[in-house]
Amino acid sequence: xxxxxxxxxxxxxxxxxxxxxxxxxxxxxxxxxxxxxxxxxxxxxxxxxxxxxxxxxxxxxxxxxxxxxxxxxxxxxxxxxxxxxxxxxxxxxxxxxxxxxxxxxxxxxxxxxxxxxxxxxxxxxxxxxx
Ligand SMILES: [Zn+2]
Ligand SMILES: [Zn+2]
Numbered sequence: 184x185x186x187x188x189x190x191x192x193x194x195x196x197x198x199x200x201x202x203x204x205x206x207x208x209x210x211x212x213x214x215x216x217x218x219x220x221x222x223x224x225x226x227x228x229x230x231x232x233x234x235x236x237x238x239x240x241x242x243x244x245x246x247x248x249x250x251x252x253x254x255x256x257x258x259x260x261x262x263x264x265x266x267x268x269x270x271x272x273x274x275x276x277x278x279x280x281x282x283x284x285x286x287x288x289x290x291x292x293x294x295x296x297x298x299x300x301x302x303x304x305x306x307x308x309x310x311x312x313x
């Protein structure tokens with residue numbers, strides 16, 4: 184991963200799993216995938232996920248309690264990333280749009296609201312499933 188040269192082995196394994204599966208996985212599903220690699224404790228996976236999330240290489244899908252590999256790390260202009268989640272096939276599509284960021288920023292400033300994090304998750308049917 185040229186974007187993140189400083190990954191630990193566990194972080195690399197976790198990120199590699201998410202990239203390979205190309206869909207949302209829970210921490211326990213990731214652990215299951217990595218048992219052959221010597222990972223046994225959920226904490227090892229959680230630590231790696233925390234770091235990867237912090238680096239924005241991985242995103243947490245709150246409503247699924249699952250994780251996906253970031254699909255366009257380089258293009259994260261704003262902090263706000265939105266996800267469209269297909270309820271039929273489970274496909275998660277990530278997008279970010281500066282206009283979203285702007286609107287949310289304007290609202291929070293207007294209401295003197297201090298945002299800690301923003302979660303935008305749209306559930307429905309993807310183009311292939313509808
Ligand atoms: Zn992303
Ligand atoms: Zn679908």
